[in-house]
Amino acid sequence: MGAATLHTWWMYALEVDDLRKTYKNGVQALKGISLAVAEGDFFALLGPNGAGKSTLIGVVSSLVTATGGEVRVFGTSIREERSRAMSCIGLVPQELNFNQFEKPLEIVVNQAGYYGIPRATALQRAEKYLKQLNLWDKAQRPSRTLSGGMKRRLMIARAMVNEPRLLILDEPTAGVDIEIRRSMWEFIRGINDRGTTVILTTHYLEEAENLCRNIAIIDQGEIIQNTDMKSLLATLDVETFVLDLRESLAECPRVDGMEIVMTDGRTLEASLPKQKSLNILFAELDRQGIQVLSMRNKSNRLEELFMRLVDRNQAALQAPQERPA
Amino acid sequence: MSGSAGHSVNWVGFVTIVRKEVTRILRIWGQTIVPPAITMTLYFIIFGELIGRRIGDMGGFSYMQYIVPGLVIMSVITNSYGNMVSSFFGAKFGKHIEELLISPLPNWVILAGYVAGALLRGLMVGAVVLAVSLFFTPIEVQHPLVMLSVLLLTAIVFALAGMVNAIFAQKFDDIAIIPTFVLAPLTYLGGVFYSISLLPEFWQGVSVFNPILYMVNGFRYGMLGVSDVSLALSYGVILAAAAMLFAWCLYLLHRGTGLRS
Numbered sequence: 001m002g003a004a005t006l007h008t009w010w011m012y013a014l015e016v017d018d019l020r021k022t023y024k025n026g027v028q029a030l031k032g033i034s035l036a037v038a039e040g041d042f043f044a045l046l047g048p049n050g051a052g053k054s055t056l057i058g059v060v061s062s063l064v065t066a067t068g069g070e071v072r073v074f075g076t077s078i079r080e081e082r083s084r085a086m087s088c089i090g091l092v093p094q095e096l097n098f099n100q101f102e103k104p105l106e107i108v109v110n111q112a113g114y115y116g117i118p119r120a121t122a123l124q125r126a127e128k129y130l131k132q133l134n135l136w137d138k139a140q141r142p143s144r145t146l147s148g149g150m151k152r153r154l155m156i157a158r159a160m161v162n163e164p165r166l167l168i169l170d171e172p173t174a175g176v177d178i179e180i181r182r183s184m185w186e187f188i189r190g191i192n193d194r195g196t197t198v199i200l201t202t203h204y205l206e207e208a209e210n211l212c213r214n215i216a217i218i219d220q221g222e223i224i225q226n227t228d229m230k231s232l233l234a235t236l237d238v239e240t241f242v243l244d245l246r247e248s249l250a251e252c253p254r255v256d257g258m259e260i261v262m263t264d265g266r267t268l269e270a271s272l273p274k275q276k277s278l279n280i281l282f283a284e285l286d287r288q289g290i291q292v293l294s295m296r297n298k299s300n301r302l303e304e305l306f307m308r309l310v311d312r313n314q315a316a317l318q319a320p321q322e323r324p325a
Numbered sequence: 326m327s328g329s330a331g332h333s334v335n336w337v338g339f340v341t342i343v344r345k346e347v348t349r350i351l352r353i354w355g356q357t358i359v360p361p362a363i364t365m366t367l368y369f370i371i372f373g374e375l376i377g378r379r380i381g382d383m384g385g386f387s388y389m390q391y392i393v394p395g396l397v398i399m400s401v402i403t404n405s406y407g408n409m410v411s412s413f414f415g416a417k418f419g420k421h422i423e424e425l426l427i428s429p430l431p432n433w434v435i436l437a438g439y440v441a442g443a444l445l446r447g448l449m450v451g452a453v454v455l456a457v458s459l460f461f462t463p464i465e466v467q468h469p470l471v472m473l474s475v476l477l478l479t480a481i482v483f484a485l486a487g488m489v490n491a492i493f494a495q496k497f498d499d500i501a502i503i504p505t506f507v508l509a510p511l512t513y514l515g516g517v518f519y520s521i522s523l524l525p526e527f528w529q530g531v532s533v534f535n536p537i538l539y540m541v542n543g544f545r546y547g548m549l550g551v552s553d554v555s556l557a558l559s560y561g562v563i564l565a566a567a568a569m570l571f572a573w574c575l576y577l578l579h580r581g582t583g584l585r586s
Contacts, residue, residue, distance in 0.1 A: 023586065055586075061427045062426065062585070063426055063427060063586065064585060065581055065586065083334075083429035083431060084429070086427060086428060087334070087429040091427050095420060097420035097421055097424070098421050098424065099419060100419070106348070110341055110424070111424055111428075113337055113338060113340070113341025113344075114338050114341060114425055114428035114430055115334065116335070116337045116429070119337075158424075
């Protein structure tokens, strides 16, 4: 049972056990992945490009056939009872995959039909979700005339029309402006609050940090981290801050136990170990007559951790190959 | 899903696919319904009126009457095949076939829905061509049930053949090759414009290997009451082709050939 050994299976929205996928060209996209997503969770699946995220989602949504291993959705094997498992899933794929000649209302209503939802109910639900996603006034326009952000929201409305217990979002906010992105976050958070399990892949790590409670990081077809967001962020031992100064400095100040880099005369980057307080930094700078105008994180905490984990994993994978014979 | 819930999902899914297909056919009626009507009108004028008058009778009918069943079934074949191949390949190319592939619908429902859509286009075009033919010659249908059953089965056969083509096609060129290099020659050589009894013995022997011959003649028997081959053999060939293609399509969909990675 792999990841689910210690628990009863019905607790999970998704269980993936020793999942493998090797494509015809020999690329091993998944190398025996195991993970479990609890019912009601908001789960982040992160990884660099080509790590295997979309392949994993493809297998779960039955668009990709696994070479080995097992996937269960709410305890139902997708290999043994595909129809039952698929009826629980809603998918927002990375690429636009609706008929651009059809109207948004047609697209959403037809999708409901594929899930066996009678037309009258489908029309009601389509109206509900298109309104919630601010698309109702565009419902009768050809969908090719929608903007990029609207097309993404249309795919969310389409995925919601069967009111899935598990919603999988593969980079839903890619290429979407910040205002729409934030409104999409609110919508998705609301869905999760009402009990739908959400799995999110994104390259906006701030998005994952804000929304998700649990996280798996996948790299080169393997899970390199699978934990809850708080525990993961707690492992960040050093945080880097960017300080904007009132006056230009001639040389970089020194503070014991901290690494400070002067990027230009009026900007410092200070890396603080977690046990050091920011007060110490400010007191020391104040003592040296340096006035700080503003401060911000160099990158968000998850991004910093993500980069370290991926770099460490890639270094570990390359190390044996570089060893001399 | 329980049995009855599963049936209900399948039925609603099937109806949704058919509705979507019919909407598509009617939305682009200028590409789907009008061209065959114009082409067949030209056939009636040129082959039926101008050339047909010099040919005289065939099988006890005027040449115009003789070619009507062939031209109707030819348009049904072309349009049921064309609808399936363009719609299914279009969905594959545009990736919106994924809407169906991730749904709980079993493969046979997806197949049945697309076949029904192609069948309906075949029937719509067949009805239009038959209506056009009535401007040129009176037709008295001899065996309506035979005519209708052969028409339906033929449309199903070519819809299924179109599905096989669409599944294997990787680019738009691939969906043009079969209609141009296989379907058109077999149709023209399948007795649409002549009785195979007019051919030399060798070519008569070759013609019996052309499955379209049995469809044209089965339909002609239903309409005019004459045929170059036995009706039982016509049904046998058509049903065997339908069963074989249905099994092949289901196998390909089950394997995910050309659809799932």
